[in-house]
Amino acid sequence: MSEDRPATTDLARLPKELVDRLTRPFAWFLRIEAAGGAVLLLFTVAALVLSNSPWGHLFLDAWETRIGLQFGPLEFGRSLRDWINDGLMTLFFFVVALELKRELVLGELNNPRMAALSIAAALGGMFVPAALYLMLQWGQPGEAGWGTVMATDTAFVIGCLALLGSRVPQSLRVFMLSLAIVDDIGAILVVAIGYSSHIAWGALALGALGVAVVRAMALTGVRSIPVYFAAGGVIWLAVDSSGIHATVTGVILGLMTPARRWVSDERLYAILGGVVAHPAGDEGSGDTKDRRTLQVAEIAARETLSPVERLEISLHPWVGFVVMPLFAFANAGFPLSSGDVDASITFAVFVGFVLGKPVGVLAFGWLAVRSGIAIRPPDLDWRLLAGGGLLAGIGFTMALFIAHLAFSKDLIDSAKLGIFLASAVSAGAGLALLTWLSARRKPADRDRG
Numbered sequence: 116m117s118e119d120r121p122a123t124t125d126l127a128r129l130p131k132e133l134v135d136r137l138t139r140p141f142a143w144f145l146r147i148e149a150a151g152g153a154v155l156l157l158f159t160v161a162a163l164v165l166s167n168s169p170w171g172h173l174f175l176d177a178w179e180t181r182i183g184l185q186f187g188p189l190e191f192g193r194s195l196r197d198w199i200n201d202g203l204m205t206l207f208f209f210v211v212a213l214e215l216k217r218e219l220v221l222g223e224l225n226n227p228r229m230a231a232l233s234i235a236a237a238l239g240g241m242f243v244p245a246a247l248y249l250m251l252q253w254g255q256p257g258e259a260g261w262g263t264v265m266a267t268d269t270a271f272v273i274g275c276l277a278l279l280g281s282r283v284p285q286s287l288r289v290f291m292l293s294l295a296i297v298d299d300i301g302a303i304l305v306v307a308i309g310y311s312s313h314i315a316w317g318a319l320a321l322g323a324l325g326v327a328v329v330r331a332m333a334l335t336g337v338r339s340i341p342v343y344f345a346a347g348g349v350i351w352l353a354v355d356s357s358g359i360h361a362t363v364t365g366v367i368l369g370l371m372t373p374a375r376r377w378v379s380d381e382r383l384y385a386i387l388g389g390v391v392a393h394p395a396g397d398e399g400s401g402d403t404k405d406r407r408t409l410q411v412a413e414i415a416a417r418e419t420l421s422p423v424e425r426l427e428i429s430l431h432p433w434v435g436f437v438v439m440p441l442f443a444f445a446n447a448g449f450p451l452s453s454g455d456v457d458a459s460i461t462f463a464v465f466v467g468f469v470l471g472k473p474v475g476v477l478a479f480g481w482l483a484v485r486s487g488i489a490i491r492p493p494d495l496d497w498r499l500l501a502g503g504g505l506l507a508g509i510g511f512t513m514a515l516f517i518a519h520l521a522f523s524k525d526l527i528d529s530a531k532l533g534i535f536l537a538s539a540v541s542a543g544a545g546l547a548l549l550t551w552l553s554a555r556r557k558p559a560d561r562d563r564g
Contacts, residue, residue, distance in 0.1 A: 150435075150436075151270045151274065152270045152273065152274025154440050155270050155271065155439050155440055155443055155511075155512070157440070158441070159443045159444075162174075162443060162445075162446075163447060163449075163451070165448060166448030166449055167448075167450055167451055171448075175448060177195070178194065178196040179196065180194060181193065181194055181195075182198060191352075195445070196445045196446065196519075199441055199445045200442070200446070200516060201355065201360070202361075203438045203442065204362050204365075204442060205361060205362045206365060206430065206434060207438050208362050208365035208369065209365035209369045210426075210427060210431055211299045211300065212300065212365060212366045212367075212368070212370045212372075213430075215296045216423050217374055217423050217424065217427065218230075218292075218296065219374075220374035220375070220423075221374060221424075222289075226490075229489070229490060231483055231489035231490075232290065232483055232484065232489035232490065233294045233297060235479045235482065235483035235489055236290075236475075236476040236477075236479055236483075236500075236504075237293075237294045237297035237301060237476075238297075238301070238479055239475035239477075239478050239479025239480065240265075240267065240298060240471075240475045240476045240479075240507050241265040241266075241298065241302075242475060242479075243472075243474050243478065243479075244467035244471030244472055245261045245264060245467070245471075247466055247471040248260070248263070248264045248464065248471070251459070251462065251463040251466060252459065252460065252463045255459060255460075256457070256460075257526055257529070257530070259521050259522070260460065260463075260464070260521040260522050261521075262302070262305045262306070262517045262521055263514050263518045263534070264463075264472075264514065265298070265305060266302040266510050266514055267294065267472070267508075267509065267510060268295070268509045268513060269292070269295040269296065269299065269512075270435065270439060271509045271512075272291055272506050272507065272509055273288070273295075275506055279549055279553065282549070282553035283553060284492075284494045284499070286492040286494055286495040287499050287500075287502075287503055290495060290500070290503060291506065291507070294476070294503070295507075302513045302517060303360075303363055303366050304366075306516075306517060307359050311358055311359045311360050313358050315356060315357045315358055318354070318356040318357035319353070319359065321353040322350050322353035325353060326350060326371070328346060329343065329347070329368065329371060330371065333373060338418075340425075340426070343368075347368050350367075360520070372422050372423050372426060373421060373422045374421050374422075376419055376420060377418040377421075439512060442515075443511075443512065443515075446515045446516070446519060447515065449528045449531050449532075450528070455528065456528060457526060457529040458529075460533060461536070462533070464514075464534055464537060465533045468508040468509075468533075468534075468537035469508050469537050469544075471508075472504060472541065473505050475504075476503065476507050477497070477500060477501055481497070499552060501548065502548040502549040502552060504545075506545035506546075508541030508544075509545075511538045514534045514538075515534060
């Protein structure tokens with residue numbers, strides 16, 4: 116009897132293939148929090164190196180190559196860089212909205228007062244930097260770039276916290292992730308409101324109709340993800356034609372994605388309990404009871420995860436390791452030797468991030484706790500929040516995204532220089548403060564033990 120147990124155990128597992136030996140290390144790599152930030156940094160450095168190499172003009176001009184479709188008199192096209200910024204970044208915002216929806220329904224933000232701390236800090240981290248920037252650029256050529264200093268780069272912030280490992284509490288990671296997600300949502304609203312062109316109301320109405328259709332599909336029980344992506348593509352085209360930045364489509368559809376699962380654990384176990392082993396023999400693949408039961412079990416196993424969770428699991432690696440690095444590769448490069456840099460814009464961007472972010476995060480967070488609107492986890496003291504506020508000054512990805520909308524071609528390099536300098540200083544200062552705080556906390560922890 117005991118000799119049959121190993122065979123039975125093996126049959127209870129999925130069969131192993133050679134490809135599993137290759138995919139398992141890659142899946143492990145995807146789980147490393149810092150991996151996305153490391154790849155993003157690699158492509159950023161590559162863009163800077165290439166743009167300052169003898170092939171710099173070819174590299175920068177390649178992103179301006181026009182790509183599109185033409186049907187008779189109708190033409191739908193834009194530059195390669197704009198396809199990345201407007202098209203692929205919609206997927207990024209879709210995943211950000213999925214993360215926010217999951218946190219609000221299933222995660223730490225499910226507690227309204229806990230969520231209020233991250234939301235208040237994020238609002239402070241947007242308003243204070245924008246106010247400082249406007250004070251320095253009021254009436255100047257770079258005045259329209261106020262939105263550049265409002266965003267926090269999620270990948271680099273989480274990557275910095277991953278470098279610190281267990282030396283910082285989990286509550287700080289949750290707080291910073293929540294802050295960055297809210298920050299990104301706020302940034303796309305800024306884009307939609309502050310940097311959209313003249314609105315074509317007919318196209319916008321068509322987009323709204325598409326959103327209503329998606330909602331109706333969800334209410335009637337349509338569960339095919341490809342159908343929803345097709346509908347999302349139509350909505351994207353309509354919103355893009357309306358004059359509002361099309362990336363807002365990703366936020367709307369992400370927040371509309373259901374966060375509740377369709378099949379409960381109890382129902383799944385009941386369905387699995389009814390699975391009948393397919394008899395051995397060459398009986399073909401007809402419409403037998405066994406096959407129908409297995410098909411139902413397959414659907415039930417898939418639907419025990421909510422659509423939000425399934426989409427986030429499947430799309431997050433593509434966003435982290437393809438979309439974001441490609442965005443950085445297309446947008447981060449600029450000639451460092453350019454003599455046309457406007458120092459006032461570079462300084463305003465630098466001050467907005469390095470000073471405005473931590474001040475805004477701490478001030479608004481303190482006011483929210485003081486007023487009773489929000490609560491602060493016991494292990495998340497104000498010194499740790501100050502370190503998190505400094506890390507929030509890493510704007511990079513979203514800052515570059517907004518800068519390309521806000522600045523003209525003769526000013527964009529000045530803004531990029533400010534973004535890079537501010538991100539480097541914010542990362543260094545935040546890591547230094549959190550490392551110092553963790554070193555001071557260890558003796559106290561040992562004494563308590």
